[in-house]
Amino acid sequence: MDLDLNELEVVCRDLYVRALKILPPDIKAGFSDLQARETSATGRAILGTMVENVAVAERTQNILCQDTGIPIYNLVIGRNVAFDGAGLKAAIRRGCERATKEHSLRSSVVHPITRQNEQTSCGIRVPIIHVDFDARDETVSVEMIPKGSGSENGSFLQMLLPSDGINAVKRFVIDRVIELGGRVCPPTIVGVGIGGTSDLCMHLAKIAATRPLRSACADEDGARIEAELSRAVNELGIGPQGLGGRSTSFAVHVEIAATHITQNPVAVNIQCHSARRARATLTPGGISFD
Amino acid sequence: MAHHVLDMPIDAGHARALRIGDTVTLRKTLFGIRDATLIHMFDRDRRTRLDLVGHAVIHTAPNVHRVEPSEAAPVGYAPFCIGTTTSMRMERFTDALMDREGVRLIVGKGGMGPETLKAFAERGGAYLAIVGGAAALETTWIETIVDVDMDDLHPESLWQFAIRDFGPLLVGMDSHGGSLFADVQRDVASRRDAVIASLGAAR
Numbered sequence: 001m002d003l004d005l006n007e008l009e010v011v012c013r014d015l016y017v018r019a020l021k022i023l024p025p026d027i028k029a030g031f032s033d034l035q036a037r038e039t040s041a042t043g044r045a046i047l048g049t050m051v052e053n054v055a056v057a058e059r060t061q062n063i064l065c066q067d068t069g070i071p072i073y074n075l076v077i078g079r080n081v082a083f084d085g086a087g088l089k090a091a092i093r094r095g096c097e098r099a100t101k102e103h104s105l106r107s108s109v110v111h112p113i114t115r116q117n118e119q120t121s122c123g124i125r126v127p128i129i130h131v132d133f134d135a136r137d138e139t140v141s142v143e144m145i146p147k148g149s150g151s152e153n154g155s156f157l158q159m160l161l162p163s164d165g166i167n168a169v170k171r172f173v174i175d176r177v178i179e180l181g182g183r184v185c186p187p188t189i190v191g192v193g194i195g196g197t198s199d200l201c202m203h204l205a206k207i208a209a210t211r212p213l214r215s216a217c218a219d220e221d222g223a224r225i226e227a228e229l230s231r232a233v234n235e236l237g238i239g240p241q242g243l244g245g246r247s248t249s250f251a252v253h254v255e256i257a258a259t260h261i262t263q264n265p266v267a268v269n270i271q272c273h274s275a276r277r278a279r280a281t282l283t284p285g286g287i288s289f290d
Numbered sequence: 291m292a293h294h295v296l297d298m299p300i301d302a303g304h305a306r307a308l309r310i311g312d313t314v315t316l317r318k319t320l321f322g323i324r325d326a327t328l329i330h331m332f333d334r335d336r337r338t339r340l341d342l343v344g345h346a347v348i349h350t351a352p353n354v355h356r357v358e359p360s361e362a363a364p365v366g367y368a369p370f371c372i373g374t375t376t377s378m379r380m381e382r383f384t385d386a387l388m389d390r391e392g393v394r395l396i397v398g399k400g401g402m403g404p405e406t407l408k409a410f411a412e413r414g415g416a417y418l419a420i421v422g423g424a425a426a427l428e429t430t431w432i433e434t435i436v437d438v439d440m441d442d443l444h445p446e447s448l449w450q451f452a453i454r455d456f457g458p459l460l461v462g463m464d465s466h467g468g469s470l471f472a473d474v475q476r477d478v479a480s481r482r483d484a485v486i487a488s489l490g491a492a493r
Contacts (some may be wrong), residue, residue, distance in 0.1 A: 042460070049421040057426035066373030066425040068355055104370055106353040115326065117444070150376040150400070150422065170489045178478055182471060183376050183400040185422045232485050236478050241422060242400055243462070244474045274423040282465045 001138040001284050003083035005091040008142070011280050011287060012095025015144035016121075017103050018020075018069060018289065019278035020063040023054050026213040027250070027275045034187055034247040043245025047187075050240070050273055056258035065274040068105045069146030071096050071127035076143075078136035089129055096127045108149065140282040145210050147271075154184040154270035157202050162264050169194055169266045170229060173252065176268045177233050182242015185272035188249045190233060191212070193267035194222065196257035208253035210277060217254045226254040240273075250275070293458070296395075299344025302414030303392045308461045310468035314418050315457035319436075320397070320464055321450030322350040324375055327440060328383040331448075338439045338448050343392035346418070349399070352447040353464045354435065367435040370382075372451070373425025376400045377417070385409040399423075401471030410465045417463035418468070431456040 031051050038044045057064045073092050077083070094219050100107055100121040107119045109126050121127070156176050173192055191209025193201040208217075217223040229252035239245025250273075259265060279290040292312045297358040298319045308314065330336045344406045353371040377398030380486055383408040387393045394415050396402070399422030410416060420428065440448060463469045 046421050049424050049427065053424035053427040055420070056430065060426060060430070062426040063353065063371045063428055066350065066371050067375070068353070104353065104355045106351065106371075108351075108445075119444070148423075153376070153379075167489070171486055174482070174486055174489075178482060181400070181478070182297060183378050185376070228489055232489055235481065235485050235488070236476065237481055238478055241419065242474060243419065243460070243470055244477065261322060266365065272423060275448045 001081050003081055003088070003140060003282070005087050007282070007287065008088065009091040009095040009098070011142055011282065012073060012092045013278055015142060015278045016096060016105075016146065019144045019146050019276045020068060020105070021034055021057055021061070022278070023064060024212065024275070024277055029053065030213045030250040034250065038245055038247050040239055040245030042243050043239045043247055046240035046243065047247060047257040048266060052074050063105070064276065065148060066106065067148045067150065068100075068108045068121065069276075070109065070152065071121055072145040072147055073127055073129050074143040074145070075129070075131045077131065077133050078140045080138050081140055085219060089216065092127060092129055093122055097122050097269045104186060107126065136206045138271040138284050141279060142282070143277060143279045145277045148185070148274060148276075151184040151272035153187060154180045154201070154268070155205070156268045157198055158266050159198060160264040160266055162262065164179070166225070169264070170225065172266050173229055173268060174232060174236070177248065178236060179240070180270065181238055184270045184276070185248065187240055187247045187273050189275055190229070190249050190252040191231070191269040191272040192250040192252060192254045192269060193265070193269070194225070194254060194256045195259035195265060200257050201265040201267040202269065204255040204257055205267035207238035207257040209271040210275075211253050213250055213254075217256065219256050222254045222256045229254070298346055300394055301344060302394070305414045305416055306465045308464055309327040309466065310461050310464050310470050312461040313458040314461060315455050316346055316397075316453060316459070317455065318453065319345060319455060320451045320453045321345055322352060322372070322451060323347045324349050324351050324381060324446050326443045326446035328380055328387070328449050330440060330443060331385045331441055332383055336440065340450055341400050344394050346397055347387070347393050348397040348420070349377050349380060350447060350449070351375065354445070358439035362434055364434070364436055365438050367438060369429060369432045369435055369451070371425050372429045372432050374399045374420050374428065376420050376422070377402050381405055388413045390479060397459060401469065407463055407467060407469055410463060411467055414440060414465050416461055416465060418459035418464045419462035420459050
């Protein structure tokens with residue numbers, strides 16, 4: 001299969017807009033679960049408004065949240081796919097820029113020093129592009145995540161010591177969730193990275209924060225810790241928007257990587273309740289959107 | 291728990307009548323403001339020609355369409371998606387915003403801190419919590435973009451919106467030292483040790 005870069009450009013444009021408009025089904029189901037358990041009157045009212053907003057966005061063809069985020073594209077390329085790598089990166093960038101201009105999206109991306117906004121949602125090293133490979137034949141999947149920044153500002157890394165143990169990792173997560181309170185637009189998905197190097201640990205936290213609900217960490221010990229932390233954060237009482245209640249988070253997700261004998265890294269990255277993502281799959285048979 | 295319908299602008303007396311837990315519907319006018327707007331206004335001493343005295347500001351930077359100027363779009367902008375950003379980043383500007391520009395109410399998400407609470411108590415103001423991330427719904431409460439200033443900062447310009455029944459909003463902080471956010475934070479702090487203790491010890 002030859003990857004058609006013009007087609008990829010259009011897919012990247014459309015995925016950005018789809019992600020901004022349609023909340024993934026697992027997050028919608030997550031809202032139903034939280035509504036069933038929420039006991040605070042304020043919390044229930046806020047969850048009700050959030051669910052109403054999802055319906056209003058679909059009915060009025062509007063985007064869910066004003067924050068168009070930092071655009072992230074995650075590509076997974078299977079076997080027997082031919083492509084021009086530099087052309088692929090350029091096509092993704094053009095798709096991102098076209099979404100912004102053709103749909104009049106707010107460009108939320110600025111130069112970090114001059115704060116200049118090019119009004120394209122693009123800038124130096126943005127959109128963020130990750131490319132990975134798997135064993136599927138003639139298949140390319142593209143995931144687009146407009147990462148909202150109220151929650152992205154809730155990011156932390158701590159290089160703990162091996163002697164601090166895993167209990168210090170858990171305490172770190174709980175204390176950061178407390179510190180953030182309502183600022184990160186709860187109910188959230190708390191992404192936790194454990195292990196790796198400092199940069200990999202932070203990246204693991206982002207993978208965890210953007211993983212679908214009702215999925216589990218592939219590692220048994222990681223899965224046990226995420227189940228434990230998922231229960232614990234919802235006993236803190238932070239609640240929707242930090243105004244009290246049980247629904248602080250949809251879930252805590254953990255992703256892990258092997259680390260150095262001297263290290264015990266933990267990272268936290270938060271996803272807000274507008275946990276937007278969209279995915280398309282390209283095969284010789286055509287394009288399908290999830 | 292009273293409900294207040296406020297035709298903006300208001301005076302200090304109206305602002306002081308608001309108590310945490312009350313709800314508010316705003317009418318007529320609302321201004322949009324955020325990080326860059328405030329940095330330029332107060333750190334770089336830029337002045338706006340818009341009159342904010344007695345008004346409410348919302349922490350926002352909207353998605354807009356550029357259109358031909360008309361009665362529905364006096365400055366050539368039509369609202370597309372208008373939502374709310376996290377307020378806490380703007381904490382250090384509240385007092386100056388009230389003192390120099392005469393702002394009375396702040397609409398935002400996530401709450402603000404002690405400096406803001408102090409400014410509300412001294413000058414008569416309140417924080418109205420909106421549901422963050424519910425921008426599609428919020429947009430239906432906006433009628434027109436009436437004016438815009440400092441648009442070189444686009445989208446972080448100073449926006450003037452005409453609104454219809456904007457709310458209900460929850461009074462999250464008032465001019466009597468009350469803060470629902472601080473109340474929840476105290477409650478959360480009191481639960482922290484028990485939650486930590488409930489976590490299984492490492493093998």
